Amino acid sequence: RKEVEQxxxxxNVPEGATVAFNCTYxxxxxxxxxxxxxxxxxxxxxxxxxxxSGNEDGRFTAQLNRASQYISLLIRDxxxxxxxxxxxxxxxxxxxxxxxVFGTGTRLLVSP
Amino acid sequence: EPEVTQTPSHQVTQMGQEVILRCVPxxxxxxxxxxxxxxxxxxxxxxxxxxxxxxxxxxxxxxxxSVERPxxxxxxxxxxxxKLEDSAMYFCASxxxxxxxxxxxxxxxxxxxx
Numbered sequence: 001r002k003e004v005e006q007x008x009x010x011x012n013v014p015e016g017a018t019v020a021f022n023c024t025y026x027x028x029x030x031x032x033x034x035x036x037x038x039x040x041x042x043x044x045x046x047x048x049x050x051x052x053s054g055n056e057d058g059r060f061t062a063q064l065n066r067a068s069q070y071i072s073l074l075i076r077d078x079x080x081x082x083x084x085x086x087x088x089x090x091x092x093x094x095x096x097x098x099x100x101v102f103g104t105g106t107r108l109l110v111s112p
Numbered sequence: 113e114p115e116v117t118q119t120p121s122h123q124v125t126q127m128g129q130e131v132i133l134r135c136v137p138x139x140x141x142x143x144x145x146x147x148x149x150x151x152x153x154x155x156x157x158x159x160x161x162x163x164x165x166x167x168x169x170x171x172x173x174x175x176x177x178s179v180e181r182p183x184x185x186x187x188x189x190x191x192x193x194x195k196l197e198d199s200a201m202y203f204c205a206s207x208x209x210x211x212x213x214x215x216x217x218x219x220x221x222x223x224x225x226x
Binding site for chain 1: 147
């Protein structure tokens with residue numbers, strides 16, 4: 001079983017739509033969680049950290065359910081510029097040092 | 113806004129040659145990382161570096177790989193004898209280590225081994 005699983009998509013949505021991505025992780029020792037955004041052939045860029053209480057940053061809302069080992073990202077009022085691959089990332093600690101474990105990403109295409 | 117920089121942006125090399133990929137992490141960050149992404153695949157952890165030594169490495173990071181922080185600003189990844197399967201994007205990342213866990217990535221070096 002993959003350590004971080006995401007639906008690869010693509011999700012094709014019109015501008016203005018609301019879209020949600022889900023992610024599950026298998027290692028209960030994972031300690032912190034992130035959504036990164038990656039444009040084609042570019043580096044991953046941190047979109048937001050994900051907290052158990054849920055957090056919001058403008059049009060983006062992230063949720064974490066530790067009991068179900070489930071992370072979500074909601075994008076409201078989609079813009080053309082939101083088209084990208086969204087990476088679910090967990091931070092796994094081992095011997096006191098962390099490393100990021102990436103999902104394969106969910107591709108979003110926002111059309112006019 | 114401070115950012116991670118990497119050079120070169122694209123490196124083409126022949127199989128068996130040595131390559132050195134260079135990174136300048138964000139100033140005052142304490143933790144440094146290398147990741148790679150083979151075209152069409154997910155980002156994979158290679159190695160983490162703290163206090164001038166490797167703190168963790170993956171199975172990918174075999175004896176052909178090494179990392180170094182030769183001075184106060186640069187962080188390098190060396191591949192001693194490149195193989196075709198080393199062709200990938202190599203991303204450097206850094207983290208402040210002062211109460212947060214966010215890692216910030218450089219723009220990457222595209223390595224092509226022919």
